[in-house]
Structures are given as structure tokens and as C-alpha cells.
Amino acid sequence: MTKPPDWQETLDDLDRRRRRTWAMGGPERLAKHRDKGKLDARARIEYLLDAGTFRELGTLVGGEAAADGIIVGSGLINGSPVMLGAEDFTTLAGSIGPGGNSKRYRIAELALRDKIPLVMLLEGAGFRPGGGHYGRSPTDLLAQAQCSGRVPTVAAVLGPSAGHGALVAPVCDFRIMSEQGAIFTAGPPVVKESTGEDISKEDLGGPGVALPSGVIHNVAEDDEAVLDDVRRYLSYFPSSAWSYPASLPDDETSAPRSLPELIDIVSRDNRRVYDMRGVLDVIFDRPDWFEVQPRFGKAVICALAHLGGHPVAVVANQPKVLAGSIDADAADKAAHFIMVADSFHLPILFLADNPGMLPGSRSERSGVLRAGARMFAAQTAASTVKLHVTLRKAYGFGSMVMSLLSFDGQGATFAYPGATMGAMSAAALSKASHAGEDLTAQLRDAELQASYRSAEHMGFDELIDPRETRDALLAALRRGLSSRQAAAEPVSRTVIMP
Structure with missing residues (x-):
């Protein structure tokens, strides 16, 4: 046996x-x-x-x-x-x-x-x-x-x-x-x-x-x-779309604070280049924020960061690249990033400083309008907390893809005083309309007054001193997070992406 x-x-x-x-x-x-x-x-x-x-x-x-x-x-x-x-x-x-x-x-x-x-x-x-x-x-x-x-x-x-x-x-x-x-x-x-x-x-x-x-x-x-x-x-992420991102414990880095550095980083001259990364370094809790796709679509920075200990997604124009003009690669990158952030309930902060979508035959052949439409569809469909700041300029469709449309679901829209906006810049409009010197001067003056006119009609919630940027965003973020009074659940997509 x-x-x-x-x-x-x-x-x-x-x-x-x-x-x-x-x-x-x-x-x-x-x-x-x-x-x-x-x-x-x-x-x-x-x-x-x-x-x-x-x-x-x-x-x-x-x-x-x-x-x-x-x-x-x-x-x-x-x-x-x-x-x-x-x-x-x-x-x-x-x-x-x-x-x-x-x-x-x-x-x-x-x-x-x-x-x-x-x-x-x-x-x-x-x-x-x-x-x-x-x-x-x-x-x-x-x-x-x-x-x-x-x-x-x-x-x-x-x-x-x-x-x-x-x-x-x-x-x-x-x-x-x-x-x-x-x-x-x-x-x-x-x-x-x-x-x-x-x-x-x-x-x-x-x-x-x-x-x-x-x-x-x-x-x-x-x-x-x-x-x-x-x-x-x-x-930076929750375990699933059925939960919210976890905040870090409070410490000295998460407290409100004035940012006098921004006065030096962001030139008042719209034509002067600066590095948007320097802005992110001082706005967020720590300068070790995490950039996604840094070598692709460089005219837009997509990053994960903490503001007041809360995980956030950041979409920011980069004036160092193409003067901040948004090309097809940048728009495609941002559209995907926005959809991922929205899917997992990360608040999205838009920092705008661009002269619009990138013009020209090469840009058109790359499908810049389709890519821009995709980015616009992604941001306007996003149901998470959305906050916007126009630092110096945001023109035409370039402003819309950066969530600068009043009452489009933003938790807050801010701008620096003197920010310029409109269908196109005064210089471009002058050339397109063959304007004389007097009309060109009038267009330039109207451009410089645009932020005040917009604020007078509630186009922005508030014009802010650049040094107030962190505190304004943090207060708006904390207010927006109070909307989480129901259990988290996956986002229902209602837009067909262009």
C-alpha cells in the first residue's frame, strides 16, 4: 500500500x-x-x-x-x-x-x-x-x-x-x-x-x-x-475615483503667506519673458512639485503640487516657449492631463499668460484648432474645483482653453491689474485693420484698461495684487473643497473629445 x-x-x-x-x-x-x-x-x-x-x-x-x-x-x-x-x-x-x-x-x-x-x-x-x-x-x-x-x-x-x-x-x-x-x-x-x-x-x-x-x-x-x-x-492621487485625494498634515509650509517674490518674477512688461516655473516654486507649498511631460508641448506646464497641503493639478502657460502661445502638442498634453485630474477629483489651477493659440501655416498643419478644441472641451467639461488667474495676458481662444470664461464652473477667477485680454492683442489688431497712429494708441490704451473693464462687469471675481496670489488661491481652494459633501464617484463623461 x-x-x-x-x-x-x-x-x-x-x-x-x-x-x-x-x-x-x-x-x-x-x-x-x-x-x-x-x-x-x-x-x-x-x-x-x-x-x-x-x-x-x-x-x-x-x-x-x-x-x-x-x-x-x-x-x-x-x-x-x-x-x-x-x-x-x-x-x-x-x-x-x-x-x-x-x-x-x-x-x-x-x-x-x-x-x-x-x-x-x-x-x-x-x-x-x-x-x-x-x-x-x-x-x-x-x-x-x-x-x-x-x-x-x-x-x-x-x-x-x-x-x-x-x-x-x-x-x-x-x-x-x-x-x-x-x-x-x-x-x-x-x-x-x-x-x-x-x-x-x-x-x-x-x-x-x-x-x-x-x-x-x-x-x-x-x-x-x-x-x-x-x-x-x-x-497626489486617491486610490480610486470613489475617494478624494488625501491632504497632507498642516505644517509651516502649508500656511497662507504673501509672495513679494512674484513682483520680481513676473515683469509688468508683457513683452518681457519670464519662467513660469519660478511662479510655481513660490505659489505652492514646496518647490518640489511634480511635472508631467516636461519635454512635450513645452508651451504649457502640467504639474502636480500641494497648496495648503491639498493636492492640486496645475495647467500653466510658459512665456519662455513660443511667448506662451499654445501649440497643438501643448493643447493635447493639457487636455489629457485635465481629464486625468478631473477623473480623480484633483482641483485644477489655471495660470494664464499667453497671446493665444499659435498662428501660422505650420501650426495649422499640425491641427492646432482640433487640439485646442480638445483642450477646451476637457476643461469646460471638468466638474472638479477649477481656479483661474490671468497673470498678464490671455487672448482669444487661448483664454478660453485656460478656463477664462466667466461663469464656466470656476470656483474663482482672478487677474493681476493691467492684465490684457481680448480677441487679439492691440498690436495684432492694428496691423490687421491697418489702423493709423491715433487708432493704434487708442487700441493700446483700451487694452491696458481691459482688466478694469472686465472686473467692473464681474468678468473676474477680483483683481489681485500679485503678492496675494497664494492667499487668494488658497482661500478659494478651501472654499471649493467644502463642496465635497457627498461620497466621491467616477466622473460621467458627456463630451465627445474633438
């Missing part, structure tokens, strides 16, 4: 199977991977999560193929639960097999069910060659798409990411890559076979391509820096 196994034998067998999975691609492949200056998949998870909080799911999926090329599970980031997946390039190049595909579906499903963020760490070759189509092959992306606007989603590209796996990134709210990352529809061998083009991974989809195209938002030097930024990004 065969002796039935006891618990020790059973547990030893489980331990043996687990250890085989934990070994990933084996010592040689792991050493080769680390020699490139990269963390392996399990080290990435350990670095990203709060110490000792990772709980793996599907450890034994894949049999001899360790975890079927993707490690998934749950853990804590900044003390809050998340679901995450990390492609293991040392196991079959992180390619997607049937079991791994089911694991990807499962963590997206659980993220939405449990109302917690989903983080994907990408370095994989897409669907496994010869694997065919799997019964659930498209559903991991479908499940991830269901997360959109309901739970924060983040993708980090930490090596080459191709095919189906690469599609994970653009579906996410925030995409970041390391200097060694690359993302593409198909890798160099497939490109060579299909088109005859001989190209490297870096030239096909490295940071030099992925950032200007807008596929990737941010880049950081190495794995550790990327993962640090993932933690920072998530720190």
Missing part, C-alpha cells in the same frame, strides 16, 4: 516549485540583465513597494516557464494598496503566454473591483512566437481599459517593450520610461523583415522618439529613479 503524503512532503514540494519560479530565468540570465545596470523584475517590485508588503498571485502559472514571464500581485505604495505586474525579461524575454495573459487580466480586474491603482512594469517582447491566439488574448487590455477614469493607472517602461505588451503603456494615465527603455509596435528584426529598414531599438522607440511623439510622458535616468517617480506621482 502506498503511503499517503504527509504535510511536510506536500509543503516541500510547494517550496520546490516556488523556488523554481523565484529563480526567474536563472543565474546567468539574471547576471546578464543586472550587468546592464537594470534591476530584475522581482528587485523592481521590492524597490517600488513598501518593504515586506508584496503578495504574489499566480506564482505557479507557466510551469517550467517561471511565472510565465510576468510577476503579479498586490502590495502597498505610500501605505496604500496597489495591484501590479512586472514583466520578467529573463524568462522568455518577458513574452506573453496564455497563463501570463490571464494574470494580466486578473490584476486589472482586481484593481477595479478593489478600487486601487494598477501599476505595470514593462520589459517584454509581446505575444510569444508560436503561441497562437489565446481564448482571452485581448481581454487584458479590455480589463485595463475598464480601469480608465476609475482607478489610477501607471506604466513604467524599463527596457524594450514591443507589440501587445507595449500597448499597455498608452492605455495608462501616466507613462514613464528609463533611459534604457524603448517602446514600439514591433522590434527591429520585425521592422527589418517587413520594411527593409535597419534600425536600432533606441532609434525605433527610445526616449528620443517616445517623448517627442507623446507616447511616453516622462523619462528618468535608471530603474530606481523611474520607480521613485511612480511613487511620487501616485502620492
Whole structure:
């Protein structure tokens, strides 16, 4: 008679199977991977999560193929639960097999069910060659798409990411890559076979391509820096659209204060360039605010910051780039950022200083009107707290996309005295109408008086001294947050994006 196994034998067998999975691609492949200056998949998870909080799911999926090329599970980031997946390039190049595909579906499903963020760490070759189509092959992306606007989603590209796996990134709210990352529809061998083009991974989809195209938002030097930024990004967000962003404890940095520095930073001369980043440094609690897509659409700054300890999203014109004129890339960037902020109930602060949308044939060919309409639709549909300040100028459609339309759902609209506005600048209007010297002078004088005329008709809630900017915004923000007297819930989209 065969002796039935006891618990020790059973547990030893489980331990043996687990250890085989934990070994990933084996010592040689792991050493080769680390020699490139990269963390392996399990080290990435350990670095990203709060110490000792990772709980793996599907450890034994894949049999001899360790975890079927993707490690998934749950853990804590900044003390809050998340679901995450990390492609293991040392196991079959992180390619997607049937079991791994089911694991990807499962963590997206659980993220939405449990109302917690989903983080994907990408370095994989897409669907496994010869694997065919799997019964659930498209559903991991479908499940991830269901997360959109309901739970924060983040993708980090930490090596080459191709095919189906690469599609994970653009579906996410925030995409970041390391200097060694690359993302593409198909890798160099497939490109060579299909088109005859001989190209490297870096030239096909490295940071030099992925950032200007807008596929990737941010880049950081190495794995550790990327993962640090993932933690920072998530720190501004609630766990889901069913909750509000958490405020920081009160300290001396969150108190109201006058900002005499702004008088020096923001020149009274509308034609003089200044760096809007300097304005953000002094308005917000700390100068370590987090910028999203700093290398794309540079005429607009999109950032996450704290004002009085409260997380906020910032959309600000950048006079250093194109004199603040909004081009198609800047408008597209801002539209996406506004929708993400609104989805998770982050108040949005608009800091306007622009001469309008960028004119010219090149700008028109880039679709600046479509992109501008998309930004306008996003901001006017936003239901979160909206605050606006015109610092020096805001003309035409450039003012509308920056939420300068009276009574368009803003919690407050402010302007500095002497701010200029209108359909176009006095100089442009003079040239367009072939005005003489007398009329040009009249147009210029009317332009300079525009902020007072607007304030007289409640076009602004108040004209403010620049030194009052922080205190005015903070008071309006605190007032606006009192509207949170009902349980948070996902935003209902009612606008078809242009």
C-alpha cells in the first residue's frame, strides 16, 4: 500500500516549485540583465513597494516557464494598496503566454473591483512566437481599459517593450520610461523583415522618439529613479475615483503667506519673458512639485503640487516657449492631463499668460484648432474645483482653453491689474485693420484698461495684487473643497473629445 503524503512532503514540494519560479530565468540570465545596470523584475517590485508588503498571485502559472514571464500581485505604495505586474525579461524575454495573459487580466480586474491603482512594469517582447491566439488574448487590455477614469493607472517602461505588451503603456494615465527603455509596435528584426529598414531599438522607440511623439510622458535616468517617480506621482492621487485625494498634515509650509517674490518674477512688461516655473516654486507649498511631460508641448506646464497641503493639478502657460502661445502638442498634453485630474477629483489651477493659440501655416498643419478644441472641451467639461488667474495676458481662444470664461464652473477667477485680454492683442489688431497712429494708441490704451473693464462687469471675481496670489488661491481652494459633501464617484463623461 502506498503511503499517503504527509504535510511536510506536500509543503516541500510547494517550496520546490516556488523556488523554481523565484529563480526567474536563472543565474546567468539574471547576471546578464543586472550587468546592464537594470534591476530584475522581482528587485523592481521590492524597490517600488513598501518593504515586506508584496503578495504574489499566480506564482505557479507557466510551469517550467517561471511565472510565465510576468510577476503579479498586490502590495502597498505610500501605505496604500496597489495591484501590479512586472514583466520578467529573463524568462522568455518577458513574452506573453496564455497563463501570463490571464494574470494580466486578473490584476486589472482586481484593481477595479478593489478600487486601487494598477501599476505595470514593462520589459517584454509581446505575444510569444508560436503561441497562437489565446481564448482571452485581448481581454487584458479590455480589463485595463475598464480601469480608465476609475482607478489610477501607471506604466513604467524599463527596457524594450514591443507589440501587445507595449500597448499597455498608452492605455495608462501616466507613462514613464528609463533611459534604457524603448517602446514600439514591433522590434527591429520585425521592422527589418517587413520594411527593409535597419534600425536600432533606441532609434525605433527610445526616449528620443517616445517623448517627442507623446507616447511616453516622462523619462528618468535608471530603474530606481523611474520607480521613485511612480511613487511620487501616485502620492497626489486617491486610490480610486470613489475617494478624494488625501491632504497632507498642516505644517509651516502649508500656511497662507504673501509672495513679494512674484513682483520680481513676473515683469509688468508683457513683452518681457519670464519662467513660469519660478511662479510655481513660490505659489505652492514646496518647490518640489511634480511635472508631467516636461519635454512635450513645452508651451504649457502640467504639474502636480500641494497648496495648503491639498493636492492640486496645475495647467500653466510658459512665456519662455513660443511667448506662451499654445501649440497643438501643448493643447493635447493639457487636455489629457485635465481629464486625468478631473477623473480623480484633483482641483485644477489655471495660470494664464499667453497671446493665444499659435498662428501660422505650420501650426495649422499640425491641427492646432482640433487640439485646442480638445483642450477646451476637457476643461469646460471638468466638474472638479477649477481656479483661474490671468497673470498678464490671455487672448482669444487661448483664454478660453485656460478656463477664462466667466461663469464656466470656476470656483474663482482672478487677474493681476493691467492684465490684457481680448480677441487679439492691440498690436495684432492694428496691423490687421491697418489702423493709423491715433487708432493704434487708442487700441493700446483700451487694452491696458481691459482688466478694469472686465472686473467692473464681474468678468473676474477680483483683481489681485500679485503678492496675494497664494492667499487668494488658497482661500478659494478651501472654499471649493467644502463642496465635497457627498461620497466621491467616477466622473460621467458627456463630451465627445474633438
